[in-house]
């Protein structure tokens with residue numbers, strides 16, 4: 001049995017503990033939803049005010065040059081690069097994850113059409129995040145491709161001669177299950193397919209090595225583990241071997257080789273810059289920079305390797321405490337116990353329609369913020385989802401979160417009507 005005192009002692013000796021002070025967490029809140037919207041860096045408010053009042057208010061249009069606005073997508077891409085195993089000038093921060101997926105998947109389709117015209121299938125996981133599947137479905141319709149959806153354990157056997165592109169999310173949003181990026185990429189390449197990775201639940205959460213894995217394309221999210229703020233711009237990465245082969249379809253002026261030449265025809269910029277489309281949101285980009293400061297502060301404390309070790313310790317502790325202290329309440333575990341297969345979140349299951357939504361609402365009422373993802377009444381159960389951001393979550397937080405969960409279950413307070421009303425965003 002782990003005790004509260006042991007958890008407090010682990011916090012006291014945790015070398016990453018000071019990083020928590022970089023974030024603003026409301027008192028009385030244990031924030032286990034950083035996998036959905038990362039917490040606010042304390043510097044964000046002052047930085048937003050500076051961008052608005054000084055860079056915009058005082059310096060006006062000069063700021064495109066003097067404040068470096070114009071090159072911010074590339075500069076932020078270079079700051080994300082170490083977190084994802086990208087080289088210099090291979091990543092840009094821009095647009096949304098959905099839009100970036102549209103761009104890179106379109107480029108992958110163009111490559112497949114040229115190199116392997118008989119291959120007409122894009123494959124993904126049935127439980128991939130829906131927007132990824134919707135974008136792929138739309139592109140398949142437009143391009144005469146077929147979208148094939150499989151369960152994770154079926155992927156290897158389904159790598160066949162019809163497959164053009166394997167499109168996977170590295171860490172599954174519902175279960176926290178993580179693919180072995182290097183081995184899946186190698187298997188897909190051996191079968192003649194390209195691989196597109198979505199790093200929405202990986203960047204800043206687990207070490208990622210896109211170049212080491214030999215991946216082809218990747219996209220990822222700015223407002224989850226990167227703590228960039230609500231609706232923060234996303235990022236994309238293109239392997240240098242593909243970067244200049246095609247235009248991406250949203251061939252706007254920010255991706256032009258000479259945007260201020262104002263020529264009537266499009267000439268793509270060299271490298272990944274051609275994946276930009278139009279004018280980017282400078283206030284939001286500037287706030288993402290505050291989120292990335294946290295990872296640079298972690299660098300001298302062991303960087304992503306240390307963050308990963310702490311994340312696994314936190315998720316191990318949460319699983320152990322739930323199993324010790326919340327037995328007999330119908331909770332299961334959807335997240336793999338195997339470290340190599342686990343992202344930075346833990347998902348607990350309940351039978352579909354058996355109160356998981358209300359349990360989470362009651363828990364949020366007690367200051368422990370996670371979220372709920374509905375099952376389908378079939379193989380996918382309802383899920384209580386808890387994200388563990390090692391930058392600002394501690395071991396005592398984990399103990400207290402499980403204790404509040406135990407109290408919610410033991411008191412059956414989740415059955416109260418106020419915890420059973422649905423809102424637009426769950």
Ligand SMILES: *Cc1c(COP(=O)(O)O)cnc(C)c1O
Pocket residue numbers: 096097098099128129131132169173198200201221234
């Ligand atoms: C969060 C998430 C997205 C979000 O896409 P937006 O375009 O930012 O709304 C996309 N894909 C995955 C896998 C995600 O987890």
